[in-house]
Amino acid sequence: DTGVSQDPRHKITKRGQNVTFRCDPISEHNRLYWYRQTLGQGPEFLTYFQNEAQLEKSRLLSDRFSAERPKGSFSTLEIQRTEQGDSAMYLCASSPGTGNYGYTFGSGTRLTVV
Amino acid sequence: AQSVAQPEDQVNVAEGNPLTVKCTYSVSGNPYLFWYVQYPNRGLQFLLKYITGDNLVKGSYGFEAEFNKSQTSFHLKKPSALVSDSALYFCAVRDDGSARQLTFGSGTQLTVLP
Numbered sequence: 001d002t003g004v005s006q007d008p009r010h011k012i013t014k015r016g017q018n019v020t021f022r023c024d025p026i027s028e029h030n031r032l033y034w035y036r037q038t039l040g041q042g043p044e045f046l047t048y049f050q051n052e053a054q055l056e057k058s059r060l061l062s063d064r065f066s067a068e069r070p071k072g073s074f075s076t077l078e079i080q081r082t083e084q085g086d087s088a089m090y091l092c093a094s095s096p097g098t099g100n101y102g103y104t105f106g107s108g109t110r111l112t113v114v
Numbered sequence: 115a116q117s118v119a120q121p122e123d124q125v126n127v128a129e130g131n132p133l134t135v136k137c138t139y140s141v142s143g144n145p146y147l148f149w150y151v152q153y154p155n156r157g158l159q160f161l162l163k164y165i166t167g168d169n170l171v172k173g174s175y176g177f178e179a180e181f182n183k184s185q186t187s188f189h190l191k192k193p194s195a196l197v198s199d200s201a202l203y204f205c206a207v208r209d210d211g212s213a214r215q216l217t218f219g220s221g222t223q224l225t226v227l228p
Contacts (some may be wrong), residue, residue, distance in 0.1 A: 056214065
């Protein structure tokens, strides 16, 4: 499979717990993005990496959220002390470093905080 | 700042009829425009893009979109709708400047009735 992979597909957690999601982009893509999508809404930008450098962070990304891409390949998104408002679909996407391409999205991780 | 408006939350069309899903945008520079489709519990799938050139862009599954600079619109069209086209459609934009992230509209649910 040469697409964008996200793991897990679904996560149910209790409020206050920490969760971590993983994204494996297309191998030749050096740009990686995280988005959050709530029911009935379009995806909202969270953060963007070029290789291992985190170049942009949205104001939506509170201090409880942290993302890494340590070797410029896979990325992790961690949410600490989860709140019910964090329940959403977390989407990862990647794109090539050059050219004016759209993103290739993964299938997402659906987080439910109970 | 960049923004996208999809004025219709829901579009219903009979199978075999033409369909249009509307999108208007706002960017500070020249726009790069995209349409994505999302099926239930899945990530977003790329349909087509406008970067430059011909205002009529053809994409996957028989979809096309027309870029209209004066009306700042990028409506998605298909001459003959299929029941399998029923899904959630998102328009997205970024400008041609330094911003790398796409901004998405809130989505339009297309239902094709048999």
